[in-house]
Amino acid sequence: MKEGNDYHQELSGLLAKWKDKPGNLIMILHEIQNHYGFVPRQLSLQLSALLDVPLARIYEVLTFYNYFKLEAPGKHKISVCMGTACYLNGAPEILRELKSILGVEEGHTTKNGLFQLEVVRCLGCCGLAPVIMIDGKVYDKVKKNDIIDIISKFTRSKEPE
Amino acid sequence: MVRATINGKVVEVEKGTTILDAANQVQVKIPTLCKHPDLISSAACGICIVKVKGSSKMLRACCTPLDNAMEIITHDPEIVSIRRTVLELILSKHPNDCLKCGRNNNCELQRLAADFGIREELFPKYLKDIPKDESTGSIVLEPPKCILCGRCVQVCQQMQDVWALSFLERGFDTRISPAGDIKLGDSPCVRCGQCSAHCPTGAIFEQDDTARVWEALQKPGNYCVVQIAPAVRVSIGEAFGFKPGENFTRRLYALLRRLGFAAVFDTNFGADVTIIEEASEFVERFKNPSPERPLPLITTCCPSWVDFMEKFHHDMIPHFSSCKSPHQILGVLSKTYYASKYNLDPARIVMVSIMPCTAKKYEITRTDEMFASGFQDIDIVLTTRELARMIKQAGVDFPALPDEDPDHILGDYTGAGVIFGATGGVMEAALRTACFYITGQKLDRLEFSETRGLKGVKESSIEIAGNRVGIAVAHGLSNVEYVLNQVREAVKAGRPVPYHFVEVMACPGGCVGGGGQPYGVTDERRSKMSRGLYEDDLNQPIRSSHENPQVQQLYREFLGEPRSEKSESLLHVHYKARPQYRK
Ligand code: SF4
Ligand code: SF4
Ligand code: SF4
Numbered sequence: 001m002k003e004g005n006d007y008h009q010e011l012s013g014l015l016a017k018w019k020d021k022p023g024n025l026i027m028i029l030h031e032i033q034n035h036y037g038f039v040p041r042q043l044s045l046q047l048s049a050l051l052d053v054p055l056a057r058i059y060e061v062l063t064f065y066n067y068f069k070l071e072a073p074g075k076h077k078i079s080v081c082m083g084t085a086c087y088l089n090g091a092p093e094i095l096r097e098l099k100s101i102l103g104v105e106e107g108h109t110t111k112n113g114l115f116q117l118e119v120v121r122c123l124g125c126c127g128l129a130p131v132i133m134i135d136g137k138v139y140d141k142v143k144k145n146d147i148i149d150i151i152s153k154f155t156r157s158k159e160p161e
Numbered sequence: 162m163v164r165a166t167i168n169g170k171v172v173e174v175e176k177g178t179t180i181l182d183a184a185n186q187v188q189v190k191i192p193t194l195c196k197h198p199d200l201i202s203s204a205a206c207g208i209c210i211v212k213v214k215g216s217s218k219m220l221r222a223c224c225t226p227l228d229n230a231m232e233i234i235t236h237d238p239e240i241v242s243i244r245r246t247v248l249e250l251i252l253s254k255h256p257n258d259c260l261k262c263g264r265n266n267n268c269e270l271q272r273l274a275a276d277f278g279i280r281e282e283l284f285p286k287y288l289k290d291i292p293k294d295e296s297t298g299s300i301v302l303e304p305p306k307c308i309l310c311g312r313c314v315q316v317c318q319q320m321q322d323v324w325a326l327s328f329l330e331r332g333f334d335t336r337i338s339p340a341g342d343i344k345l346g347d348s349p350c351v352r353c354g355q356c357s358a359h360c361p362t363g364a365i366f367e368q369d370d371t372a373r374v375w376e377a378l379q380k381p382g383n384y385c386v387v388q389i390a391p392a393v394r395v396s397i398g399e400a401f402g403f404k405p406g407e408n409f410t411r412r413l414y415a416l417l418r419r420l421g422f423a424a425v426f427d428t429n430f431g432a433d434v435t436i437i438e439e440a441s442e443f444v445e446r447f448k449n450p451s452p453e454r455p456l457p458l459i460t461t462c463c464p465s466w467v468d469f470m471e472k473f474h475h476d477m478i479p480h481f482s483s484c485k486s487p488h489q490i491l492g493v494l495s496k497t498y499y500a501s502k503y504n505l506d507p508a509r510i511v512m513v514s515i516m517p518c519t520a521k522k523y524e525i526t527r528t529d530e531m532f533a534s535g536f537q538d539i540d541i542v543l544t545t546r547e548l549a550r551m552i553k554q555a556g557v558d559f560p561a562l563p564d565e566d567p568d569h570i571l572g573d574y575t576g577a578g579v580i581f582g583a584t585g586g587v588m589e590a591a592l593r594t595a596c597f598y599i600t601g602q603k604l605d606r607l608e609f610s611e612t613r614g615l616k617g618v619k620e621s622s623i624e625i626a627g628n629r630v631g632i633a634v635a636h637g638l639s640n641v642e643y644v645l646n647q648v649r650e651a652v653k654a655g656r657p658v659p660y661h662f663v664e665v666m667a668c669p670g671g672c673v674g675g676g677g678q679p680y681g682v683t684d685e686r687r688s689k690m691s692r693g694l695y696e697d698d699l700n701q702p703i704r705s706s707h708e709n710p711q712v713q714q715l716y717r718e719f720l721g722e723p724r725s726e727k728s729e730s731l732l733h734v735h736y737k738a739r740p741q742y743r744k
């Protein structure tokens with residue numbers, strides 16, 4: 001990940017564009033989110049200094065809207081469906097298993113940047129409950145014991161088909 | 162003026178007065194929870210609702226001004242039952258930890274639960290699982306006990322301008338957090354403790370070091386010594402039902418001996434020494450300002466202010482007095498001068514400071530200079546609130562104790578030393594001695610009333626030997642920027658600086674309003690406590706630091722001249738710019 005001054009150029013471009021417009025903080029944060037897929041802490045700190053807005057205020061905004069992410073997105077996005085059907089068919093257990101294998105809480109990315117764990121409300125395939133989705137591919141009728149196999153496909157050097 | 166009725170009683174108040182304050186005037190008490198007299202109402206809790214005749218809407222009394230001809234009803238079965246539900250909902254998100262909570266018996270939420278006679282839990286419990294944050298060593302955050310009143314956020318952001326605390330997320334997930342969701346110790350927090358003094362519950366609490374003091378007192382071989390800060394003597398009585406401002410100095414000496422301390426000193430003595438050094442520094446700069454040692458000279462007795470300056474205003478470092486704070490001075494003297502005079506091994510001495518302040522807990526290990534005696538100069542800091550708890554644990558009938566004297570060579574103080582605890586006091590004390598140093602004459606007046614009072618910034622000028630001396634006193638960190646900017650602008654424009662001497666205290670009111678003082682501080686209490694200190698000053702036979710015979714003896718026997726090499730190495734420090742965020 002970039003450190004310190006590396007963001008300076010991008011930021012000055014953004015600032016030039018938004019500097020004197022009211023409500024600029026949120027617009028700048030939006031652009032940063034769109035560009036990087038998250039809002040890096042270093043950037044927030046620099047933004048705080050450049051705009052003279054306390055970091056506390058920036059994080060109030062960042063955490064208020066679900067839209068903003070504070071961590072880099074993982075290489076593979078795992079969505080666990082918690083819709084009613086999945087929920088009743090064991091999704092909480094699946095989620096627990098995923099958390100313990102990956103060592104992260106929902107909404108977060110593993111340390112190695114490989115997986116991002118998310119919970120979603122309904123993937124629209126209730127007949128196949130419980131389902132999880134990895135990078136757009138649906139895995140249906142998942143059982144707790146399947147999880148390790150599914151995950152390990154992605155941790156091997158070769159990508160799955 | 163507006164005229165209305167509250168529960169049928171006619172009330173006439175200034176326009177803009179809240180229903181809450183108006184009700185107080187007719188002896189009606191409306192319960193409140195989020196509202197604090199120091200702060201703008203956040204209207205967060207809803208427990209203060211009242212009815213207005215002719216309207217179905219309920220109003221929040223803490224933030225609604227009374228209007229002409231309003232007929233307010235503050236208590237009826239419906240209002241009481243709604244308030245009860247509000248309270249029950251708050252309690253459903255609050256741990257039942259009272260018995261092991263630092264606020265037990267002193268908690269605004271607990272008091273309400275008792276007043277409303279809550280006996281069962283009607284709503285399912287939902288507790289947040291957020292770990293304690295003890296990273297500052299001065300104050301502890303326990304977010305699960307937070308009721309989201311918003312006081313600490315307002316205190317930290319508006320009153321102190323530090324912005325170390327904020328609410329994160331929203332709705333049900335809203336939580337109190339250090340800025341940027343890191344540990345408080347890595348945030349800009351300056352450990353002033355104002356958040357802990359304003360929190361209605363145990364969610365923000367001073368780091369409790371009483372167990373360490375008990376242990377030190379028990380340990381064979383230890384020689385435990387103690388000092389009390391000026392502000393503590395006029396506030397400790399509150400814990401025992403006395404009025405703020407009542408002076409307990411000599412009973413505190415007696416008490417501390419009962420607790421087992423071998424020698425009892427007074428921080429006011431350290432304050433007298435601070436004044437000797439700082440007034441000398443001032444006179445030197447006043448006569449001979451240079452770019453390295455420019456005017457105004459800015460005081461540095463307050464560790465939160467020092468931390469704030471190093472993080473936010475480090476361009477001002479050359480203006481800072483290099484002089485240590487009074488308790489640090491007393492600490493280093495106890496392990497050098499006192500130890501050698503009484504043939505004590507300084508390694509055995511345990512020095513405890515009783516302070517109105519949470520930041521002093523951090524100050525004692527702030528830099529290597531706090532180990533100037535070769536040992537940690539101050540071992541443990543207790544706040545006034547912690548001392549009150551120790552007294553209760555010790556089983557001493559404190560108010561009934563006889564008066565005693567302090568131990569002498571570091572215990573006798575002048576009137577100048579004791580006013581350090583009020584905003585403007587350091588300035589006033591320093592002026593008394595600086596005037597003498599400049600004119601060589603005893604002053605015809607000792608009081609500098611222009612430095613007194615609770616106005617956020619007090620600017621004025623006095624005359625010393627035909628010279629104008631501009632002074633400014635600021636308290637509450639949000640008042641600092643104005644003063645510093647006046648100086649910066651003058652320097653930039655090539656004008657003479659508006660002030661020669663500036664005093665800053667982080668806490669509103671100065672140390673009497675410190676973050677470790679008894680709960681429920683208001684401006685009224687701050688003035689009462691300050692008045693207690695100014696009375697103590699008036700009652701002292703000696704009222705200028707340079708006339709303190711024990712201080713004179715200290716210089717004769719040990720330090721030599723003010724600002725001597727020895728004083729510099731023991732009593733002075735350096736400053737450096739620090740990052741606001743360590744992460
Ligand atoms: S904060 Fe108050 S109500 Fe909560 S556990 Fe502590 S004493 Fe009890
Ligand atoms: S101690 Fe002072 S600076 Fe730190 S969080 Fe509390 S109010 Fe803010
Ligand atoms: S921590 Fe205390 S002061 Fe701050 S919002 Fe929570 S309850 Fe209020």
Ligand code: FES
Pocket residue numbers: 192193194195196202203204205206207208209210221222223224
């Ligand atoms: S006290 Fe009025 S809303 Fe909380």
